[in-house]
């Protein structure tokens with residue numbers, strides 16, 4: 418299964434990806450996670466990506482495409498993959514198509530999770546995650562048992578630096594302008610599935626699971 422997971426910031430892509438990879442054993446490729454890891458390790462990639470991420474802008478296409486192309490060429494992706502947060506521009510979508518065509522592959526489903534904007538803002542401002550094991554919580558919707566402490570490993574819970582004020586607004590704007598046109602793109606390719614993400618995350622997953630089982 419070659420799956421693309423789409424939706425605005427805070428729609429629940431990462432949350433659903435966790436369910437999906439557990440159920441279908443797919444390698445999960447999140448460009449956001451790759452960039453955050455590079456930033457925390459202080460690599461050249463991290464230094465380049467950080468200024469764009471902090472401003473709520475997209476990291477340049479050529480940098481992002483090169484990373485995904487390298488990752489998709491690895492053995493574990495040949496039987497299927499779950500892309501989360503990529504593609505985000507038409508240039509990225511076209512590059513993905515070309516890269517997959519080289520090995521006779523294509524995107525089989527683009528799962529688009531929709532959530533109203535006011536809920537997205539509430540979710541992003543309440544998101545906290547564990548510094549150690551990366552488990553994600555939400556201060557309003559799924560709080561940890563003890564404030565600031567991870568239930569799973571006892572690690573410190575922190576807020577993502579791009580989940581604050583103006584950066585959130587910019588990310589939502591960038592999504593509207595640069596990423597939402599991809600819904601049309603995948604609709605024309607007859608692989609778009611729209612999901613209402615404004616429900617309990619297990620209900621959302623149940624619908625995604627049915628779609629994937631029907632592929």
Ligand code: AP5
Nearest residue numbers: 426427428429430431432448449470476502540544555618
């Ligand atoms: P990225 O990490 O991809 O962020 P994003 O797309 O903005 O998405 P988020 O991770 O914020 O949200 P999500 O949809 O995964 O929601 P989550 O499940 O966590 O990208 C970050 C940055 O990296 C970009 O701004 C850009 O700079 C750069 N970048 C990444 N990819 C790029 C690309 N391809 N090209 C260029 N630049 C790129 O859920 C959010 C919160 O809601 C959590 O607290 C969760 O617990 C809660 N929640 C989830 N589902 C539910 C539910 N059903 N009900 C209640 N609460 C819920």
